[in-house]
Amino acid sequence: MRSIAVMNQKGGVGKTTSSVNLAAALAREGRRVCLMDLDPQGHASFHVGVEAGPDMPTVYDVFTQQTTLDHARQLVGENLSLIPANIDLAATEVELAGTQGREFFLRNAMQHWKEQNRFDYVVMDCPPSLGILTINALTAVNEVFIPLQPHFFALQGLSKLFETTALVTRRLNRDLRVTGIMMCLYESGTRLAADVTEDLKQFLNASDGDTPWASAKIFKSKVRRNIKLAEAPSFGQSIMDYAPTSSGAVDYLALAAEVLAMEAAM
């Protein structure tokens, strides 16, 4: 079972768009996928047609140990399940503060899924912060995918992100690796996108071999800016359902193909 945290503390860089569309594309290819919404804004849930009202079990109830992941799981498409989130999750940071073992609640809740190989892929949409929700994702997964908008300050945020990942790898989860970087909101033909992508490559090449991002692959498929990707959430559909011939669908299918190709080496 591959477990992937889609994270970047910078806001609006494509975490949710990538989590949802990658999960949907992998499910389309026949993999058993569970999309997990870890953002109190509940955007990933909304994006697949789910608005979690007060009676619906959510990932918050898993954190407070009032329910299990299996009970919170909903089927949202063929081969595609969702663990929804809503604004209740905003309380988690405060409620878990100081609690012993608070970094591992999600990992513990997922343990039986790993043992039973319950899914082929678990994809976690992280909120734009490095707080307790993101830390729970990082201790629960083996892989991190980082969506990056190739704009000027992208690499400044990346350093901070890598720092946090290194800390978690050293102290809380020895299996954690940054395995993929997804270029999102890519403005083709602009020098800025090309320059930042080049800077990113050099940054990675200069990294030590023993860092958790040493073997991070920059996916060749760049997700180009496409208004269809911004429209899809309002219809509660993945881009593959909403606009199957759009460049957004083409790009996320190509990204999914690269993600599947990694399996051979695992």
Add this chain to the structure above:
Amino acid sequence: MRSIAVMNQKGGVGKTTSSVNLAAALAREGRRVCLMDLDPQGHASFHVGVEAGPDMPTVYDVFTQQTTLDHARQLVGENLSLIPANIDLAATEVELAGTQGREFFLRNAMQHWKEQNRFDYVVMDCPPSLGILTINALTAVNEVFIPLQPHFFALQGLSKLFETTALVTRRLNRDLRVTGIMMCLYESGTRLAADVTEDLKQFLNASDGDTPWASAKIFKSKVRRNIKLAEAPSFGQSIMDYAPTSSGAVDYLALAAEVLAMEAAM
């Protein structure tokens, strides 16, 4: 002296780009402007050519009462001053926790500027959060400008923002009003941008007359997506200096003209 907090807790919606370019455009029109960087990322500072190293006084030193705003102020252009920020500011949230009167440190530091009409405009670039830094901006200013990207979830974030503003107005700063909403990263010709803008108008029209956003004006000038705006920060220049004939420069100059036109009614 008009004091304006440029705020939106959502990341990457144009706060910094708007703070910097609006401040620069107003200065270009002869107004005495002070741009204040309230984000530990220091993007506004970088955007006007300032990288605050350990020896440079920053807004953090003002919060810790080790220096005054006058001492931290740097001239960065004709009629344009800056109060810089750097990563030190990240400590403020933790350091001020529980301190009596922590919501008013900035207001107190600015009091003499108001009395002396030291500037025509103070423009504050807020971080993407509703924490103590943003609260300090809200208690220190009379006006809030909200940059908004017309994408699907924009209004969800706006409700939360208005809630916070209402709370501050009721309890901490009776003079606070949301006076402007700036449409940023506007993709002309798309239905999504038109639909969200229309939803926003209806949302405001439906608001009670006694809310702090009742008279919020949606600026007619929309800031269109323009790669030049994303390139300018890397040169430490406003868009007016970097690419004076670009649509980015045209749009921010038009926005500044609307902001100046508000003076007549104040």
